[in-house]
Amino acid sequence: MPKAIKCFVNYVDATNKVVGKFSQYLVFVMMGVLLFESISRTLFNQPHIWVVEIAQFTMAAYYLLGGGYSMILDGHVRMDLLYGRWSPKRRAVVDMLTAIVLIFYLVLLLYGAISSLEYALRYKQVNYTSWAPPLAPIKIIMTIGIVLMLLQSIAIFFKDLATARGESL
Template sequence: MNLLRKYISFIDGINRWIGRVVMYGIFAMMAILLWSSVSKTFFLPSLWTLEMAQFAMVAYYMLGGPYSIQMGSNVRMDLLYGEWSSRRKAWTDALTVLFLIFYLCVLVYGGWDSLSYSLQYGERSPTAWRPYLWPIKLIMLTGLVLMLLQALSELAKDILRIRGEDIPREVV
């Protein structure tokens, strides 16, 4: 059980730090879109702005996902769940996180395959700007792996709760 606590602390720490840094990515997206508006109004329109804003949004979403899971910001139907005991919640969460883990494993497999293809063939976007796609695919795969590790951390927390152990605040 001590190993589980160390795993939880390590993964939660990494994802908390990345999530806190990535949350400021909204300002990068705003700057890109502001430049897009200014360049279209006063100068020649930039070819790269829309696609770069999309890439920034993907990075923001994928790297912020693990932090969102950690903070419990996911959507949950609270019709019955809110009235349950913490042990029953832990059992339900442990069961449902297994489905999430399976889904994330499938996504990681597909992401790895897509990244490998992109690197092997020098895949580029079909737009006029034509950036390489491997950097954003690498970011997506990194986000998926971090989400998988966070889902495993949540499963470990549920296992500790099912055993009746209290999880100290600094571990969570």
């Protein structure tokens, strides 16, 4: 593999590892927000209108930013009916084909995310709830997460290509 591809793969892997390790702590932030609301509501009879949405936004950031890291860890669901019996080269070829489909899907998803982000920024879009938070921050996070997953998909494609060719990356 050319040196530029190796650098790309290493850079994308390193970036997704850092972002993924950061995003794993967002679950604790969400739990803290929900615990705060539970205590506030039961002990002090003081419910808050913003808690559910903050928890939803935090969870969305968690799985969107952690998607690339999950791909590095091979943590996605795979039907292992035949796959486990195949040789590493055959798995790599099949993974390359599915990576192409995934890249196509993520490009379409990114197009929609950018369009949605543009709309949220242009019209100062807010959520249609009583709290009405702005939606641009979560849409920025959504777009970043999709970009990171797209880059990781391309990196995984190159890793599988190297494996299929009998090379190491």
